[in-house]
Amino acid sequence: MNPNSDKMNLKKQLIITLIFLLFSNTLFSQIESKGIPYIKNYTRTDYDGNNATYSVIQDKRGIMYFANQTYILEFDGKNWRKIFIPGDPNIYSLAKNNEGTIFVGASVGELGYLYIDDTGSMKYKSLKNKIPEDKQQFTLAREVIKGPDNEMIFITPLTLYIYQNDTIKTIDVEKPENRFVNPFEVNGKIYIQEKGLGIMEYKNGKLSLLKKTEFFSNKWVVGMFGIPESDKINIATWQDSVYNYNKGKIKSINENSLLKSLYKTAKYNSKYYVGGLYGKGLIICDKNLRVIKHITTNNGLQNNTVFSVYVDADKNIWIGTNDGISVIYANLPYTVFSSFANLTEAVYTSIKFKNNLYVGSSVGIFYKNFNKKNSIDGGKFKQIQIPQGSVQIWKIDTINNTLLAASSMGLYLVNNDKAELVGPDVSVKSFININGKKNTILATGGNGLSLFKYENNTWKYEHTVKNFKGNFRHIEEDSDGSFWISDRSKGIFRLKLTPELDSVITEQEFTEKDGLPSTFGNYVYKINNRIVFTTDKGVYIFDKKTQKFIKDPEFHEIFKRDIKITNLYQARNGNIWFKEEIKDPKIRTKKYWELGEIITKNGKTEIIKKPFYKVKNRINSINQISDNELIVGTESGFVLYNLNSSKKFEKPFLALIRKIEIIKNDSLIFGGAFKNDSGQMVLQQNPDKIPQIPFEFNDLRFSFASVFYEEPEKTKYKFILRHNDTQWSDWKSKTDKEYSNLDPGTYTFIVKAKNLYNVESKTAEFTFEILPPWYRTFGAYLGYFILFILFIYGIIQLSIARLKKQRENLKRIVEERTKEIQIQKEEIEAKNETLSAQNEEISQKNASITASINYAKRIQEAMLPLKEKISKGLPENFILFKPRDIVSGDFYWYAEKDGKIIYTAVDCTGHGVPGALMSMIGSEILTTIVNTNGITKADVILKKMNDYVVKALKQEKEGLSQDGMDMALCVIDKENKTVEFAGAKNPLIYITDGELKTVKASRNGIGGYQTEEKDFKSEIIHYKSPTWFYMFSDGYQDQFGGPQNRKFMIKQLKKLLLDIHYKPMEEQHRILNEVIEKWMENTPQTDDILLIGFKL
Structure with missing residues (x-):
């Protein structure tokens, strides 16, 4: 490799890097x-x-x-x-x-x-x-x-x-x-x-x-x-x-x-x-x-x-x-003063006075010359020796060109390197100069309220204000001359003093009932000459008209939400500094503090926090000591911030994928650096260099980092694996991520960083491919295809051979069958002549049987009571009677005896001719019981009916005929307006006042072998006119039909009766018939249908 070659190939990368570096080099000098x-x-x-x-x-x-x-x-x-x-x-x-x-x-x-x-x-x-x-x-x-x-x-x-x-x-x-x-x-x-x-x-x-x-x-x-x-x-x-x-x-x-x-x-x-x-x-x-x-x-x-x-x-x-x-x-834009400067404890207050910087800490007052010619090593602070020893300093301020310090041992007058106690050695936590009285200060502390005056070039203790006790941390004077005092653990009070400032006239304590979000944790400050109160829910003011605390509109408009403010400080330029307490969203008991600045320019207000994330810890105090210097007191010394800083904290930085490993064997896929074709370092992956990872190594570990070296442990990361994750992860401090059992496909791992200033980095990306397993590769699929073709070819050859053999067999069989068919043809022709003669004989017999059944129908109809007779006793009635065959196993029976009407609907075992025979037996038995024997008690009729049927069908022994009948029977007494009902499996329905009621029948049927004597019970119904009564067999509700070919069901029958009961009886008969016909439609009738209705 020649590291000096191919410079032109790097042009794009060098331009990006050069812009990156130039931007960073001009940020802050x-x-x-x-x-x-x-x-x-x-x-x-x-x-x-x-x-x-x-x-x-x-x-x-x-x-x-x-x-x-x-x-x-x-x-x-x-x-x-x-x-x-x-x-x-x-x-x-x-x-x-x-x-x-x-x-x-x-x-x-x-x-x-x-x-x-x-x-x-x-x-x-x-x-x-x-x-x-x-x-x-x-x-x-x-x-x-x-x-x-x-x-x-x-x-x-x-x-x-x-x-x-x-x-x-x-x-x-x-x-x-x-x-x-x-x-x-x-x-x-x-x-x-x-x-x-x-x-x-x-x-x-x-x-x-x-x-x-x-x-x-x-x-x-x-x-x-x-x-x-x-x-x-x-x-x-x-x-x-x-x-x-x-x-x-x-x-x-x-x-x-x-x-x-x-x-x-x-x-x-x-x-x-x-x-x-x-x-x-x-x-x-x-x-x-x-x-x-x-x-x-x-x-x-x-x-x-x-x-x-x-x-x-x-x-x-x-x-x-x-x-x-x-x-x-x-x-x-900030530097530190801590142990090297002789400041090891918490700093609660600070002020620059006559070229010296004074800081008040938990152990005393420290000072140091703080002009522009400062020590090159930072310089050490000297501690002012106080006769009372180590004291905690809460406030240092200048009044009348003198320096005063409020401490745990009282009020001190500080002069260069000396501190003199003014007044009693009782704690003073804060003090203010009273409006219009520049030589008078009012202090809060262990004595409640104390008054000090400046006379003869020194401060003197005057007196303790009467009628008030309490040790408070903050005090401010309102425009009306009243005083507001507060302490985190004691609440808020408003005091009015006498003109001589020697006694409290009125004392008001304010709690949640006065509009505060909480009684405790509140502080009073004077901002823009207004009295404001910091609370757990933001900044509040006191509405003097309603005498209630309300959210301050100005601060609420700035913050847009409820936040917990524990410090407010107005700088010389009018900007407002604040300390916000924030609870960790994951660990509610953990909290931290953030420093912020409210800046108003050209009528627009914004909150600046980013530069101060570095001091996100115990912020104890905020004090401006010069036009361009702000001190933030911390738990160990202080931080000095340059108010004229032009540093841009939004400077871009890079997130980096530093390593990608296969988990199973810890082998390295990527070591963190990209290169171009010439081997030179570049910032992005070469799209032509996408690694391919075998499927058996589809468990990967990604490690990442970012090149932001300021408190890198506070940098957080979020990531996503495209083609696997549906959304970005949450921000986390963890710098690695494992993925297991990745499916074949192309993936891109993307990571982004966020530094301690909440500035997000550019993303880092790495693309890779998980190859399919061997059995899902092109070669495997080609092999599968070839095997499939061979398999099909083999099947075809086997089929051809089988077809040839079948064709030969078929030819032989055809020849044999042709001979057989010729013989069978001759035999069939002879048989057809015989069957024709038999068919003629069967047709004649069927005609004779049908004629006999029709004759039985006329006998059964003659056996049924005349409808005219029924209508005479029950003028308003109907009978829906639909035999399934020519004759029916269902029948109805009517009689009048001793001034009573006995009316029953009976469902015999079977239908057609067998059912009709049972109906004739039943009708004859009823005639004997009622007309001959004179029995009109409903339950007795059923009992006698059962006995006669058992005897008539010889059912005294087990295993013989189980034929019988179900029935519903009413004994109607119009004179006494009663209906006595007894039923054998079939119930009675009656409707009165628009309410449908059901009288249950006995579970016992009529007839059949029995091991013990059957019991039938009757129930007497006292009716009032009009009342409608209905008796029926099971044929109507058991009829199949409808869209899903289901039974009609008793529930639907009851609803239908309730819907039409008020109509005339003939109308009810028509409706019931039409409904069941429509329900059956193309479905054959299942059973005989009998439904009787009458109105009393």
């Missing part, structure tokens, strides 16, 4: 002069490596690389990897060319570059074979630098190795005793010190001595710094001085002793340089090499010997030390 920037230290335990790190570089993706003695560390913000070099030489230098290829200089004659292998992993490629044989022995390539024509220059003590166009040329020192030392790039020019000669300029493949730099021949040049808009160069030397070089003129310009310990340097931007010191930490200098920041183990570093410095694309400063790696976030 100001380094804060006060305090110490945030620092992250990585120990040997973190990266499991060696002590010393000699060089640092970043690739075009943003991945960091570290020359960590015997191997190169690769870091993506989450995971560390190691890149090994054969022979384990010490690695001293890393640099990259215009295409982004990283070159490596090492010891024992080793130099080369990093390349991307076929799995996407970074590997080392040696260039030793490109070196002329007589130049292959050298001790170490201490430095490597990119030349003006994109050549890579490896610096060894005696020889320069220049790699270009896949070849290596060499340049030796002018004298054997001379030594090449350090290379430098200044304003696009390359300078290399040749110790013993001077500073050489490398140009067009040659070295030339820079004018009069023999002065430096025996010095060790450690830094060369171009001065903007000038040909001048500042040159730093080891343990000597800094010299200004101007076209041959040289003079010493800086005697800062720290510069004598410079070991490595890097350009931060056009205004600043960074210098690593040997044994003394790191310095940040301005363009004139004036030290503005000195960072050591005393204020954040883990080791003071700095071997390498590097400024990444985000303007983070990476340093490799003699023991560990550190990153300094110098591009942020």
Whole structure:
């Protein structure tokens, strides 16, 4: 591979990367002069490596690389990897060319570059074979630098190795005793010190001595710094001085002793340089090499010997030390004052007064000169000694050009480095200057309310206000002269005092009944000269008309939702700062705090939170100390924020897929880097390089990261596997995802990151294909097709052979059958003559039988009672009688005896002729029981009926005939208006007042063998006119028919009777007949049908 080739193929990728880097480089250029920037230290335990790190570089993706003695560390913000070099030489230098290829200089004659292998992993490629044989022995390539024509220059003590166009040329020192030392790039020019000669300029493949730099021949040049808009160069030397070089003129310009310990340097931007010191930490200098920041183990570093410095694309400063790696976030608009500044405890208040910054903490008052000329190491705060010892300070403020502090031991007057107690040693939590009385303050605390006055250039305690007790944290004065006080655990009170301010006149306590969302957790503040209250549900105000608390319309319009505000602070420019308490949505007991700023410009209001996510912890206080400085008090010191910051936190960054593995055998599919056809690193996958994974390895693990190095542990990720997942995952901190049993198909894994500022990254994508199992491949399907064709062919051949044989057999059979048919024909003709004669005889017999049955029908009809007789006793009645055959097994019977009417509907076993015979027996028995024996009791009639049938059909023994009948029988007494009913399986239905009622029958039928005596019961119905009665056999409800050929059913019959009962009897008869005929339609009649109705 030639890493310098095919530059044009990289044009698109380089443009994207260049825009990315240019955007990031213009984001923020100001380094804060006060305090110490945030620092992250990585120990040997973190990266499991060696002590010393000699060089640092970043690739075009943003991945960091570290020359960590015997191997190169690769870091993506989450995971560390190691890149090994054969022979384990010490690695001293890393640099990259215009295409982004990283070159490596090492010891024992080793130099080369990093390349991307076929799995996407970074590997080392040696260039030793490109070196002329007589130049292959050298001790170490201490430095490597990119030349003006994109050549890579490896610096060894005696020889320069220049790699270009896949070849290596060499340049030796002018004298054997001379030594090449350090290379430098200044304003696009390359300078290399040749110790013993001077500073050489490398140009067009040659070295030339820079004018009069023999002065430096025996010095060790450690830094060369171009001065903007000038040909001048500042040159730093080891343990000597800094010299200004101007076209041959040289003079010493800086005697800062720290510069004598410079070991490595890097350009931060056009205004600043960074210098690593040997044994003394790191310095940040301005363009004139004036030290503005000195960072050591005393204020954040883990080791003071700095071997390498590097400024990444985000303007983070990476340093490799003699023991560990550190990153300094110098591009942020805030710095820290904590333990290094003698501030180890929580800070609750702060103020700048007469060039000193005073902070009140949980252990006392600290102060420090805080003008523009601040200490380069951040400086330490001094603690003001208080006679009462350690005290907690809640508020520091200036009144009448004096500094007062409210503390757990009382009110203190602070004067430079001294604090004098004013009044009793009882806690004071807050105080305010009373309107119109600039020499008077009212304080809250352990004594309730206390009054202090300023007289004779000092403050004096006046008295404790009477009629009030309570230790409150906040106090504000309203426009009407009343005072509002609050405390998180005590609620809100409004007090009115006497004109002399010596006593409370009225005291009002406010709770939830007064409109507050909660009695506790409320604070009072004065914003824009208005009294407002922060609560669990947002900001409230007090409506004096209704005497109720209501949501403040102004703040509600700003926040648009209910939020818990615990601090409000109005800055000098009118902007409002607030602290919001937020509960973790997953762990309700866990909470954190966010700082926000409300800005109003051109009539538009917006909330700014993004810059302050860095201080998302215990925010205790917010105080502006100058026009451009804001202090945020935390649990251990404070954070200083530059209000004039122009840093853009929305800077884009990359999410990266770092590794894809097969779970079953941990084999690597993708190592994290994409390359083009020339082997150069690109940011997207080549669409022609889609890996194909065998089906048996369809369980995959994806690992991912993002190149945002500021608190990377707070970065969250979401992902989706196209063709498998239906939606994106939730945001999670986890940086890997496993998928099992993926079906054959093409998939794209997509991941996105979100950093601690809630800025989302660009997506990273990787496409791959899961191949089908062997039995679903094209070859397998082709095989299946061939086998299918052969199978069909075999079946066809077998069928042809079978058909041939069948045809031969058929021919033989046809011949045999033809002979048989001829014989059978003759036999059939003879039989036909016999059958014709028999048929004539059968027809004559059928005609005779039918005539007999019709005669039986006339006998049965004669046996039935006359309808005229029935209509005389029951004027309103109908009889629906439909035999299935010519004669019927159902019959009805009517008689009048002793002033009563006996009426019954009977269903005999069977139908047709057998049924008709049973009906004749039944009719004769009824005549005997009622007319001859004179029995008119319904249950007795059924009992007698059963006895006669058993005897008549000889059913006294088991196994004989089981024939019998079901019946419903009514004994009607019109005079007493009663109907006595008894039934054998068949019920009685009657309808009165529009309500249908059913009288159940006995479960016993009439006739049949019996083991014990049958019991029939009667029921007497007292009716009122009109009442309709219905008796029937089972033929109507059991008739099949309708759309689904089902039984008509008793339920439907009851509904029909209820629907038509009020109609005349003849009309009911017609309707019932039409309904059952329509129901049967093409279905044969199942049974005899009998349905009797009468009205009383």
